[in-house]
Amino acid sequence: MADITDLIMEDHAWFREQFARLDLLRGDAASDAEALHTVWRPLADRLDLHAAAEEEIFYPQLLRVGEEDPAAETLDAIGDHNDIRDGVRDADAAPIGGDAWWDGVTRTRLANDEHMAEEEREGLADFRRTAAAGLRESLGRRFTTYFEQHPHAETVRRDLDPETYVDTVENALDRTTEDPSLGIGSLRAVGGFRDTDSLESAGNTKGPGPQ
Ligand SMILES: [Fe+2]
Numbered sequence: 001m002a003d004i005t006d007l008i009m010e011d012h013a014w015f016r017e018q019f020a021r022l023d024l025l026r027g028d029a030a031s032d033a034e035a036l037h038t039v040w041r042p043l044a045d046r047l048d049l050h051a052a053a054e055e056e057i058f059y060p061q062l063l064r065v066g067e068e069d070p071a072a073e074t075l076d077a078i079g080d081h082n083d084i085r086d087g088v089r090d091a092d093a094a095p096i097g098g099d100a101w102w103d104g105v106t107r108t109r110l111a112n113d114e115h116m117a118e119e120e121r122e123g124l125a126d127f128r129r130t131a132a133a134g135l136r137e138s139l140g141r142r143f144t145t146y147f148e149q150h151p152h153a154e155t156v157r158r159d160l161d162p163e164t165y166v167d168t169v170e171n172a173l174d175r176t177t178e179d180p181s182l183g184i185g186s187l188r189a190v191g192g193f194r195d196t197d198s199l200e201s202a203g204n205t206k207g208p209g210p211q
C-alpha cells in the first residue's frame with residue numbers, strides 16, 4: 001500500500017509537469033484557449049482537491065504526532081493553501097489565455113512551488129520520521145479514496161482560517177486523549193469539517209472556486 005507522503009509527493013511532481021506543459025503551450029503560437037483549458041482545468045482542480053485532502057487527512061495527523069513544531073508547520077501550510085486557492089480563483093476569473101489569466105496562473109505557480117518545497121522539507125519530513133509505517137499507509141488509503149469521493153473541486157474550494165483550523169484540530173485531539181474511546185473516529189470527525197461546515201462557521205473566509 002502507498003504511504004501518504006509518497007502519494008503527496010507524486011501529486012507534487014505531477015503539478016510541476018503540468019506547469020511545464022503550460023510553458024510549452026505559451027511558447028507555441030498555434031496553441032489556443034482550448035489547449036490551455038485542457039491542461040489548466042485538471043491542474044487547477046487537482047490543486048484545490050490536493051490541498052483539501054491534506055487538510056482533511058494529513059495535517060490533523062501531523063498535529064498529533066509531529067515533533068518539529070507541527071502547529072507552526074500547519075499554520076504556514078494552511079496560509080499557503082489559501083494563497084494557491086487565491087491564484088486559481090484569480091485565473092478562473094479572467095479570460096483564458098489573456099494577460100490577467102497568465103498572471104493568475106503565475107501567482108498560483110509561485111505560491112505552489114514555494115509551498116511544495118516547504119511542505120516536503122518540513123511537514124512530510126517530520127511525518128516520515130515520527131509516524132509509524134502502518135499509519136502512513138492507512139492514511140495513504142484514505143488519501144486515495146478522498147479523490148474518488150470528491151470528483152468536483154467546487155465542493156472543497158474554500159479558504160480556511162489557519163489559526164481556527166489548528167485550534168479546532170488540537171481541541172479534538174485533546175478530547176480524544178481525555179476519552180480514548182473516541183479513537184480515530186473523532187479525528188475523522190475533525191477531518192470532516194469541510195462537509196459539516198463546523199470550521200466555516202468558526203472562521204472560514206471565502207466561498208467557492210481531477211484527477
Ligand atoms: Fe502538498
Ligand SMILES: [Fe+2]
Pocket residue numbers: 051054077081115119
Ligand atoms: Fe500542502
